[in-house]
Amino acid sequence: MKLKQLLTCIVTCAMLWGCGHGYEGEYQIKSASNNEFVNAFADAIQVPNIIIGEDFIEKEGKRTYYDEVSVRERGGDKYLVFRIGKEEQVWKIVNENTLQQGKGLLGITLNKIMASNQQSQES
Numbered sequence: 706m707k708l709k710q711l712l713t714c715i716v717t718c719a720m721l722w723g724c725g726h727g728y729e730g731e732y733q734i735k736s737a738s739n740n741e742f743v744n745a746f747a748d749a750i751q752v753p754n755i756i757i758g759e760d761f762i763e764k765e766g767k768r769t770y771y772d773e774v775s776v777r778e779r780g781g782d783k784y785l786v787f788r789i790g791k792e793e794q795v796w797k798i799v800n801e802n803t804l805q806q807g808k809g810l811l812g813i814t815l816n817k818i819m820a821s822n823q824q825s826q827e828s
Contacts, residue, residue: 725759726774728785728804732757732815754818762787 734752756763761770773788776798783798796804802817 726776726785727801728776728798728817729758729820730756730817731819732804733818735814735816755815757785757815 731754733754753765761768771787771789775786777784777786785796787794796806799805804815
């Protein structure tokens with residue numbers, strides 16, 4: 706009986722190990738400032754898209770790898786958390802296609818323009 710439970714646990718862990726956090730894909734960066742001038746200025750600047758992978762963020766061909774990328778729930782809100790050592794970068798999950806960091810004058814929004822499975826099919 707214990708062997709069967711152990712095998713079930715191993716298979717379940719292996720299946721979960723291959724699963725990502727669910728927010729992998731290519732994102733377009735937009736200003737989320739509450740100031741119209743800042744938004745207009747930010748929209749005039751060409752900002753490269755970023756790619757969020759299972760354990761990395763890629764911008765302009767440079768990848769930053771993280772020890773862990775996970776989803777955390779707090780107070781009814783969800784957050785995508787990128788951790789290296791004890792340092793964390795946290796993005797609020799607005800919906801399945803939108804992430805947001807910061808508020809007020811310096812807020813930015815990431816809008817998913819392509820899921821990671823679409824990228825691999827086109828490559």
